[in-house]
Amino acid sequence: MLSKNQIKLITRLKQKKYRQQEGFFVVEGVKTINELLQSNLALHALYTTETFNIDAKQEILISETDLKRISFLTTPNKALAIFKIPNPKPIDKNGLIVVLDAIRDPGNLGTIIRLCDWFGIKDLVCSKETVDCFNPKVIQATMGSITRVNISYVDVVDFLNEVESPVFGAFMEGENVYSKQLPEKGVLVMGNEANGVSKDVEAIISEKISIPRFGDLQATESLNVATATAILLSEFKRR
Known part of the structure; x- marks a missing residue:
């Protein structure tokens, strides 16, 4: 009992x-x-x-x-x-890093952790407003990938100001990612589900990229953040 x-x-x-x-x-x-x-x-x-x-x-x-x-x-x-809960590890800045700016949905975070694992992203950096990676729903969605991705919760503005790599951000008005030359080393920032990248973080981003819409009506407002992350990581790795 x-x-x-x-x-x-x-x-x-x-x-x-x-x-x-x-x-x-x-x-x-x-x-x-x-x-x-x-x-x-x-x-x-x-x-x-x-x-x-x-x-x-x-x-x-x-x-x-x-x-x-x-x-x-x-x-x-x-x-x-x-x-x-394991002790935090140092962030390795010598590669492609994904940064999440206030991701709120546990399912989205869990899926993004799995995507990082799939695409070989070693470090996932989260704003302090992002949902806790040890939330039971996040753990469920990661399907074990949480053990293979180093997840850090930091002040994102401070972190981005310190990195030397180019900082890319996902925006509706950004440059078409399919025609963009993408480096092996850099930072990819994904914004909040409802509001996108916050203004403070946007001010630090050097390269705005977007996923173009191909539908005839182009009525869909945006992609789910996890889906967008999958497409963008695929493009970074494909190049």
């Missing part, structure tokens, strides 16, 4: 302030948990309806009823794990 303290800790970890206070985050689903178990992240506890054959002190067998009590999912997937 789960104790009240165990249930209390897990349910508290749904909120950012308690994740920061406790230093833990929740992962659900067998596939994602297995990905994280193979990484350098430290496991605190694993609650599962089937054995994973790991350290018995960390693996706790529970019933499906108990799993439903602690799960954040509508349909729990056999296991829930608690991992320690």
Whole structure:
């Protein structure tokens, strides 16, 4: 049986302030948990309806009823794990870096983390207004990619003022990315879902790029930020 303290800790970890206070985050689903178990992240506890054959002190067998009590999912997937939040790592500025300016949707952030993993982007830099990467919905959307991308939360204006690489930003009025010469090393800034890149950040951007619309009516206002990130990263890597 789960104790009240165990249930209390897990349910508290749904909120950012308690994740920061406790230093833990929740992962659900067998596939994602297995990905994280193979990484350098430290496991605190694993609650599962089937054995994973790991350290018995960390693996706790529970019933499906108990799993439903602690799960954040509508349909729990056999296991829930608690991992320690890792210490931040230095940002490697010798490559292509993605910067997120106030991305709010957990699904978008999770997808962008997966895209960074796919395209070999080692560093993802987030503004302090961007959703927490250890949000359970973000973790779910990353499908394990969170272990292979270094994610940093910084003052984006300060960071961009310090980098020596060219800074590209995604704008509706930017230069057509398909006709643009793109470098191997640089910074790509993606803006907020509703408002785009903030004015303070825009002032630092040296190159505005856009994804042109090809539809006859051209009635679509904008692309989803994760979709736009995928297209732009593909162009950077293709060149």
